[in-house]
Amino acid sequence: xxxxxxxxxxxxxxxxxxxxxxxxxxxxxxxxxxxxxxxxxxxxxxxxxxxxxxxxxxxxxxxxxxxxxxxxxxxxxxxxxxxxxxxxxxxxxxxxxxxxxxxxxxxxxxxxxxxx
Amino acid sequence: xxxxxxxxxxxxxxxxxxxxxxxxxxxxxxxxxxxxxxxxxxxxxxxxxxxxxxxxxxxxxxxxxxxxxxxxxxxxxxxxxxxxxxxxxxxxxxxxxxxxxxxxxxxxxxx
Numbered sequence: 001x002x003x004x005x006x007x008x009x010x011x012x013x014x015x016x017x018x019x020x021x022x023x024x025x026x027x028x029x030x031x032x033x034x035x036x037x038x039x040x041x042x043x044x045x046x047x048x049x050x051x052x053x054x055x056x057x058x059x060x061x062x063x064x065x066x067x068x069x070x071x072x073x074x075x076x077x078x079x080x081x082x083x084x085x086x087x088x089x090x091x092x093x094x095x096x097x098x099x100x101x102x103x104x105x106x107x108x109x110x111x112x113x114x115x116x
Numbered sequence: 117x118x119x120x121x122x123x124x125x126x127x128x129x130x131x132x133x134x135x136x137x138x139x140x141x142x143x144x145x146x147x148x149x150x151x152x153x154x155x156x157x158x159x160x161x162x163x164x165x166x167x168x169x170x171x172x173x174x175x176x177x178x179x180x181x182x183x184x185x186x187x188x189x190x191x192x193x194x195x196x197x198x199x200x201x202x203x204x205x206x207x208x209x210x211x212x213x214x215x216x217x218x219x220x221x222x223x224x225x226x227x
Contacts, residue, residue, distance in 0.1 A: 035216075037218075043221050044218060103174060104161065104216065106158030106160070108156070108158050109157075
């Protein structure tokens with residue numbers, strides 16, 4: 001069985017600083033995908049970034065980057081130059097290759113608060 | 117292009133009542149999913165579909181049913197609602213192995 005662990009229930013960060021949100025995962029399958037989603041207070045789930053287990057380089061999308069350390073089974077999200085609008089819940093998720101190849105297992109999330 | 121739409125946004129049910137949560141996507145995605153999110157938790161998969169006419173159970177399917185007669189629609193049926201089904205329900209869709217796009221959610225309370 002696979003598992004996603006997010007050990008930071010909440011974080012407070014000063015505006016314009018960089019933020020690292022931790023995510024570790026556990027799977028025995030060599031082929032998997034890792035996702036990060038943002039959930040603002042309005043409730044919708046916003047897809048941020050994706051990393052495939054065979055990708056050679058760390059994924060980047062604008063101010064978001066994924067620090068993928070395969071040997072450590074970690075997939076931390078890095079947000080550069082944080083903004084007030086980054087305040088939200090952030091969920092790490094992993095695609096289960098043994099469950100129709102599309103099932104996502106979610107972590108419990110990290111609540112990020114950006115301080116002006 | 118509306119993406120993934122869900123109706124209703126909010127609903128209160130009495131124990132034992134039934135209802136259908138509607139989900140429609142206009143992106144021609146073949147994969148669709150239903151998740152529930154309990155307070156302070158991540159999302160858990162209820163059912164998913166890899167195409168019209170094909171559905172399968174997720175992690176927490178008990179008390180729910182789905183159907184997928186078209187590519188666009190993936191309704192979730194609750195039979196005999198129970199307080200344990202109080203949650204926020206999210207529908208999502210994706211094309212093959214891409215990121216999943218979520219609807220705005222339906223907040224359901226069962227009293």
